[in-house]
Amino acid sequence: MIFNDVNNILNKNFHTIIIGSGPAGISVAKKLEKKKISSLIVEAGSMESSSISQEEYEGKVIGDDYVDISASRLRQFGGTSNHWGGVCHPLEKHDFNKWPINKNDLDIYKDETMQILNLSGDFNVSKFNDNFNIISTKQSNVSLGKKYYDEFKVSKYLNIISNSFLENINFLNNQIQNIDIFKGKKKYNLKSKFYVLACGALENSRILLWNNYKQNIFDSNMPIGTYYHDHPTHDVAEGVLDLDKTYNYIYKNKLQNFFDPKCDPWLYLSPNQNFVRKKNILNNRVDIYYERYNSNYDYPNKVYKKLVCAAPNYVSKYLKKFPNQLVIRIESHLEQDLDLNNKIKLNFNKRDSFGVPTIELHWKRSKIVRDTSKTTLVNLAEFFAKENIGRLALKNYLFNNDYYRHKAGYHHMGGTSIGYTAKDSVVDKNLKVHSVKNLYVTGSSVFKTGGYANPTFTIIQLSLRLGEHLSQLNDI
Amino acid sequence: MKIFHKKRIFLKFLFGSVISIIFLKKKKLIDKNVIVFKTDNSVTWILNKNDI
Numbered sequence: 001m002i003f004n005d006v007n008n009i010l011n012k013n014f015h016t017i018i019i020g021s022g023p024a025g026i027s028v029a030k031k032l033e034k035k036k037i038s039s040l041i042v043e044a045g046s047m048e049s050s051s052i053s054q055e056e057y058e059g060k061v062i063g064d065d066y067v068d069i070s071a072s073r074l075r076q077f078g079g080t081s082n083h084w085g086g087v088c089h090p091l092e093k094h095d096f097n098k099w100p101i102n103k104n105d106l107d108i109y110k111d112e113t114m115q116i117l118n119l120s121g122d123f124n125v126s127k128f129n130d131n132f133n134i135i136s137t138k139q140s141n142v143s144l145g146k147k148y149y150d151e152f153k154v155s156k157y158l159n160i161i162s163n164s165f166l167e168n169i170n171f172l173n174n175q176i177q178n179i180d181i182f183k184g185k186k187k188y189n190l191k192s193k194f195y196v197l198a199c200g201a202l203e204n205s206r207i208l209l210w211n212n213y214k215q216n217i218f219d220s221n222m223p224i225g226t227y228y229h230d231h232p233t234h235d236v237a238e239g240v241l242d243l244d245k246t247y248n249y250i251y252k253n254k255l256q257n258f259f260d261p262k263c264d265p266w267l268y269l270s271p272n273q274n275f276v277r278k279k280n281i282l283n284n285r286v287d288i289y290y291e292r293y294n295s296n297y298d299y300p301n302k303v304y305k306k307l308v309c310a311a312p313n314y315v316s317k318y319l320k321k322f323p324n325q326l327v328i329r330i331e332s333h334l335e336q337d338l339d340l341n342n343k344i345k346l347n348f349n350k351r352d353s354f355g356v357p358t359i360e361l362h363w364k365r366s367k368i369v370r371d372t373s374k375t376t377l378v379n380l381a382e383f384f385a386k387e388n389i390g391r392l393a394l395k396n397y398l399f400n401n402d403y404y405r406h407k408a409g410y411h412h413m414g415g416t417s418i419g420y421t422a423k424d425s426v427v428d429k430n431l432k433v434h435s436v437k438n439l440y441v442t443g444s445s446v447f448k449t450g451g452y453a454n455p456t457f458t459i460i461q462l463s464l465r466l467g468e469h470l471s472q473l474n475d476i
Numbered sequence: 477m478k479i480f481h482k483k484r485i486f487l488k489f490l491f492g493s494v495i496s497i498i499f500l501k502k503k504k505l506i507d508k509n510v511i512v513f514k515t516d517n518s519v520t521w522i523l524n525k526n527d528i
Contacts, residue, residue: 238519307521310514314527381522382511391527393519 002047002152003161006181006188014040014159016470017179017192019166019207022079023456024443024463025198026144027116031467033157040192041160042181044199045075047145059202059359060347066230066363067410069202077162078145079200081456085410086140088457089123094273095283095451100420100429106461109468113460118142126255131275131379134258135268135285140456164188165354169195169211175437182354194438194470197416198463201228201445202359205344205415208426208433208441210356213346219422219435225344227417229336229450230409232365236373236398237330237381238303241390242318246326249389266290266328270452271376281372284334285452286380291327300327303393311391318388330392331407332373335450337366344415365406374398411455416445431466442466 003009016032018025021043032039057070074082090110093103114120117140128134152158167187168180178191197204205225212218250259259267265287276283291300304327308315336342342364346357374394381392397404419425422434427446433439442463444455510525 306516306519310516310521311523311527314523378522385511385522385524385527388524391521391523393521396515396518396520399515399520 001154001156001159003159006161006164006183006186006190009040009159009161009190010188012038012040012159014038014192016040016194016196017042017190018196018198019179020044020079020197020199020203020443021077021145021160021162022074022198022200022443023081023116023144024079024200024459025196026078026148027113027460027463028196028198028442028467028470029158030116030148031112031464032471033155035467035471036157037471038157039159040190041158042164042166042179042190043077043160043162044165045077046162047077047149057202058350058352059361060350061361061363063342063362063364065406066361067406069359069361069412076145077149077160078143078147081142081144082146084456085454086142087454088117088119088138088140089135089453090461091451091453091458092125092283095449095453098448099418101418106458106465109461109464112464113457116142116144116460117457118147124258125270126258127272128253128255128269129383131271131383132269132286133272134255135270136258137268137454166207167354168214169207169439171211171215171217171436174435176439193475194440194473196466196470197439197441198443200443201412201415201447202344202361204441204443204445206346206356206359208416209344209346217436218433222422222426222434223340223417223424224426225415226340226342227338227448228342228344228361228363228412228414229338229447230363230413231333231411231450231452231454232336232369233331233333233407233409234373234404235329235395235407236332237377237392237394239328239330239381239384239390239392240303240307241326241328241384242388243326245387245389249387265331269380271379275379279375281375282335282337282368283452284332284372284376286376287331287333289329289331291329299329303327306393307391310393314391326390328390330377332377333452334369334372335452337368338414338449339364339366342414370398370404411444411450413444413447413450413455416441417448418446419448430469431462440466440470 015037016039018041021041029039059069074080096102119138124136125133165182167182170177176195178189208224267288269286343362345360347360348357350358377394384390416426418427427441431440512525514521
């Protein structure tokens with residue numbers, strides 16, 4: 001049911017209250033609904049997007065240039081799924097090396113996750129050459145708010161109240177007694193057995209930090225807000241591919257299923273684990289975008305002209321023979337190394353309209369991020385040249401200390417990471433906050449490491465697993 | 477005597493040609509696999525030596 005008046009829910013018994021209605025929150029609620037268990041989602045935003053609501057997300061970033069954190073998240077029903085890019089891929093087996101769970105624990109929820117994201121088929125990874133794998137990703141066009149609006153309207157198990165801001169979590173004896181929410185200017189008190197924070201990586205940390213500041217609940221060593229990470233994403237190279245030779249290589253190695261000439265990015269490659277270990281670099285993905293040769297469009301012309309200057313023999317010998325060439329642009333999409341100094345803090349000098357300190361995000365890319373892109377791209381470019389598949393030009397910042405722009409990412413991860421103890425993590429393998437009996441956290445904030453995969457697929461898997469766990473609990 | 481001399485010259489020529497072909501082919505193969513870096517204002521091309 002979609003509730004507008006808090007008075008209509010005060011006398012209802014909900015098994016779980018979920019804070020946040022993004023992909024994580026909706027997935028927990030959907031799993032509980034399947035088990036005929038009633039939950040309530042408390043959404044701070046409205047059922048539609050609103051610029052006033054977005055202002056509450058404003059914050060300050062200290063360190064390297066970063067994305068606008070008020071625009072990278074959506075404060076509305078469906079959360080960030082209302083404006084995401086839709087690229088889906090699960091984490092790889094080795095990405096779980098530092099997690100207390102493994103890939104099999106999440107693979108159980110793969111089919112359900114595919115259904116939620118309107119996807120079909122399978123994800124594949126295959127050998128591209130001795131050092132690289134080729135990856136098939138999937139593109140989801142789902143907006144979870146739109147997809148599930150009608151279900152929430154009629155279901156007695158799926159309940160939501162919007163424009164309701166979590167003001168306070170009231171703890172007693174290591175468990176939550178109830179929560180205070182603001183709806184309009186009025187304060188209400190809500191109670192359930194279990195509570196789930198599912199507000200995105202930045203907000204999950206902010207809520208825990210703020211409540212800990214007021215009530216001093218958690219172990220002082222618990223690293224709330226720390227080990228924040230993203231997927232640094234940069235334009236790293238451009239170049240030319242000989243399409244005939246590229247197709248020959250793809251068909252000779254039976255890789256055609258990984259390749260759709262109509263899709264852009266055109267190819268996704270990732271260095272394999274042997275290469276990553278041998279070169280001591282981070283996991284990363286190379287996204288190859290094509291830029292069709294077009295005299296009206298400047299970019300391919302510029303690349304082609306640069307190649308004529310740098311490699312006249314190549315152009316005259318090969319490209320004239322094969323006019324079917326493709327100008328490409330390459331983006332590097334990296335896992336970030338864990339740094340204790342990359343963290344979410346409270347900015348007490350600037351508060352939102354409810355008086356809660358806004359976010360002060362400390363974020364920097366280490367030297368290994370740049371080195372990883374360089375090592376990966378040099379190896380790929382050498383392979384393309386040796387096999388005569390094409391020629392790549394790497395941006396000069398990879399070879400010197402010039403400034404380079406963080407282009408995208410928008411994948412807020414960490415802050416309440418999963419682990420074994422309160423010293424190294426905030427939640428345990430069941431996503432329960434260490435030392436609190438009935439508080440759980442889900443979403444990308446629990447990611448210990450980020451791999452190269454876009455996070456939404458894993459967020460939904462983790463949240464379905466949490467829903468399953470909660471459905472087996474009747475009492476604290 | 478004359479025939480023997482001509483034969484020797486011809487064999488020398490043949491042997492020289494074979495050696496030259498092998499050498500040149502090998503050199504071309506090596507050149508093809510020599511990677512060079514060529515930098516301009518904004519990018520560094522990674523090329524085969526014989527592209528330039």
